[in-house]
Amino acid sequence: xxxxxxxxxxxxxxxxxxxxxxxxxxxxxxxxxxxxxxxxxxxxxxxxxxxxxxxxxxxxxxxxxxxxxxxxxxxxxxxxxxxxxxxxxxxxxxxxxxxxxxxxxxxxxxxxxxxxxxxxxxxxxxxxxxxxxxxxxxxxxxxxxxxxxxxxxxxxxxxxxxxxxxxxxxxxxxxxxxxxxxxxxxxxxxxxxxxxxxxxxxxxxxxxxxxxxxxxxxxxxxxxxxxxxxxxxxxxxxxxxxxxxxxxxxxxxxxxxxxxxxxxxxxxxxxxxxxxxxxxxxxxxxxxxxxxxxxxxxxxxxxxxxxxxxxxxxxxxxxxxxxxxxxxxxxxxxxxxxxxxxxxxxxxxxxxxxxxxxxxxxxxxxxxxxxxxxxxxx
Ligand SMILES: Nc1nc2c(c(=O)[nH]1)N[C@H]1C(S)=C(S)[C@@H](COP(=O)(O)OP(=O)(O)OC[C@H]3O[C@@H](n4cnc5c(N)ncnc54)[C@H](O)[C@@H]3O)O[C@H]1N2
Ligand code: MOO
Numbered sequence: 001x002x003x004x005x006x007x008x009x010x011x012x013x014x015x016x017x018x019x020x021x022x023x024x025x026x027x028x029x030x031x032x033x034x035x036x037x038x039x040x041x042x043x044x045x046x047x048x049x050x051x052x053x054x055x056x057x058x059x060x061x062x063x064x065x066x067x068x069x070x071x072x073x074x075x076x077x078x079x080x081x082x083x084x085x086x087x088x089x090x091x092x093x094x095x096x097x098x099x100x101x102x103x104x105x106x107x108x109x110x111x112x113x114x115x116x117x118x119x120x121x122x123x124x125x126x127x128x129x130x131x132x133x134x135x136x137x138x139x140x141x142x143x144x145x146x147x148x149x150x151x152x153x154x155x156x157x158x159x160x161x162x163x164x165x166x167x168x169x170x171x172x173x174x175x176x177x178x179x180x181x182x183x184x185x186x187x188x189x190x191x192x193x194x195x196x197x198x199x200x201x202x203x204x205x206x207x208x209x210x211x212x213x214x215x216x217x218x219x220x221x222x223x224x225x226x227x228x229x230x231x232x233x234x235x236x237x238x239x240x241x242x243x244x245x246x247x248x249x250x251x252x253x254x255x256x257x258x259x260x261x262x263x264x265x266x267x268x269x270x271x272x273x274x275x276x277x278x279x280x281x282x283x284x285x286x287x288x289x290x291x292x293x294x295x296x297x298x299x300x301x302x303x304x305x306x307x308x309x310x311x312x313x314x315x316x317x318x319x320x321x322x323x324x325x326x327x328x329x330x331x332x333x334x335x336x337x338x339x340x341x342x343x344x345x346x347x348x349x350x351x352x353x354x355x356x357x358x359x360x361x362x363x364x365x366x367x368x369x370x371x372x373x374x375x376x377x378x
């Protein structure tokens with residue numbers, strides 16, 4: 001049996017399936033881009049004036065005669081004489097042969113003659129943002145799979161992309177299993193229970209923007225296999241609850257093998273959630289099968305599935321806990337806590353006691369530490 005840490009390492013190696021879709025640019029912040037952005041023109045596309053001032057052909061001339069004016073958004077004009085100049089605004093195209101742009105604060109202008117009064121020597125090329133200096137036309141500005149931040153949005157807008165192809169979240173199908181399970185609107189017979197797991201999983205997934213559907217599987221290998229094959233036509237990930245431990249009708253491991261899945265791991269040395277199973281198929285489909293007890297399903301989903309599917313294995317905060325139970329010698333424990341105190345409960349089938357928990361702490365097998373990694377639940 002592997003440890004929770006080993007399970008996490010194995011999960012990190014499983015590629016998260018994703019889809020692609022075209023979205024309006026303004027709706028793509030924070031997503032991964034699924035195409036590359038290529039420069040349609042040089043960046044910048046022309047020699048761009050970086051200051052309001054004058055454009056001169058010869059910085060060594062004692063004064064410059066102002067021949068005219070050049071605004072941003074106007075086609076470029078030429079400076080006619082060697083000691084000529086054009087008044088130029090930031091963002092305008094510097095005329096061909098411009099040696100420098102001198103900012104207006106460094107000039108005295110009288111009767112259309114400009115004289116330099118700045119304190120530092122003039123430099124060739126000053127305040128000209130040269131065409132192609134940032135990137136030449138045809139170069140890749142944003143690589144595929146880059147996370148889209150505000151800069152990438154601005155770059156895509158600059159090359160005229162109103163819509164871009166992005167990676168969208170995988171489609172998830174949730175199955176409950178077991179002949180004892182009935183739907184929410186049914187009245188359970190004495191030996192039956194309503195499914196709590198599906199709603200719990202679905203609500204979290206929907207709140208995180210996943211497409212998630214659900215259905216129920218009876219304890220029949222044939223029906224389980226047929227249903228799994230069917231939902232995989234339109235889904236990328238299957239979540240299952242129940243049917244993964246040692247009972248005579250715990251059919252999930254064998255049916256998954258029949259459906260072409262390879263087990264990544266089955267069983268983790270932990271409580272709750274020991275019989276958890278993860279399997280992958282060569283076409284990229286992934287199955288997480290959670291042990292059916294409601295708290296086992298919840299813990300495995302929270303501790304393993306959510307960090308995996310969001311690609312976010314953030315470090316846990318540490319919490320000091322009063323009166324921790326003696327650690328188990330063999331199994332890591334996920335312990336419900338409320339305000340730093342352990343909650344007494346009747347095991348992983350007891351939803352009611354866990355409802356007070358603000359989070360879980362992780363007590364490793366044999367570890368007597370009082371400060372433990374804490375995972376909030378709310
Ligand atoms: N001989 C062994 N027995 C068990 C072992 C073991 O290692 N050896 N592991 C135990 C542990 S730990 C757990 S957890 C459970 C998990 O078993 P399964 O994944 O096979 O789950 P089921 O037997 O189908 O169901 C367990 C329990 O959960 C209830 N359940 C199932 N689905 C739902 C649902 N959608 N909503 C609410 N409750 C659900 C089900 O009725 C059972 O009471 O196995 C131990 N046994
Ligand atoms: O993992 Mo089972 O979690 O204890 O009841």
